[in-house]
Amino acid sequence: MMPTRKLEDVIQGQTIVTAPSTLSVLEASKKMAAARVGAIMILEGERLIGLFTERDALNRVLAAGRDPAHTTLKDVMTTNLQTIDAGKPLGHAMHIMYEGGFRHVPVLDNGRPVGMVSARDALGLEMVAFEHELEQRNSITELL
Numbered sequence: 001m002m003p004t005r006k007l008e009d010v011i012q013g014q015t016i017v018t019a020p021s022t023l024s025v026l027e028a029s030k031k032m033a034a035a036r037v038g039a040i041m042i043l044e045g046e047r048l049i050g051l052f053t054e055r056d057a058l059n060r061v062l063a064a065g066r067d068p069a070h071t072t073l074k075d076v077m078t079t080n081l082q083t084i085d086a087g088k089p090l091g092h093a094m095h096i097m098y099e100g101g102f103r104h105v106p107v108l109d110n111g112r113p114v115g116m117v118s119a120r121d122a123l124g125l126e127m128v129a130f131e132h133e134l135e136q137r138n139s140i141t142e143l144l
Contacts, residue, residue, distance in 0.1 A: 008086040011115030021074035039104040050077035
């Protein structure tokens, strides 16, 4: 069964993580780590021009022997983006991810980026609750 939740509901309350294409991979990675996200939207003004993901950092930067401090997002971002409208169902985004072999799809509203849907979102609220429980257990273990 395809999840029918609308993407606007899935991304509700989400903080969009963005960067200009001139930002270094190192700074973008720090920003992603702080926000605990696996992808960052690259904007030119209000317009989405690219996406940079953990996979890009691994494959296009580290494995390619590039220096993250001196490599800009412009040089390693994905530009031929698949995007999805906020009014579409989550199942549609899952299909796009499956067909394209990637894990993040920028969500747009009238061409403006309003959020990001990831393969993790497809796991649903049960998985989020499970992850939260694991984090709590780890915090308790660290305290002991």
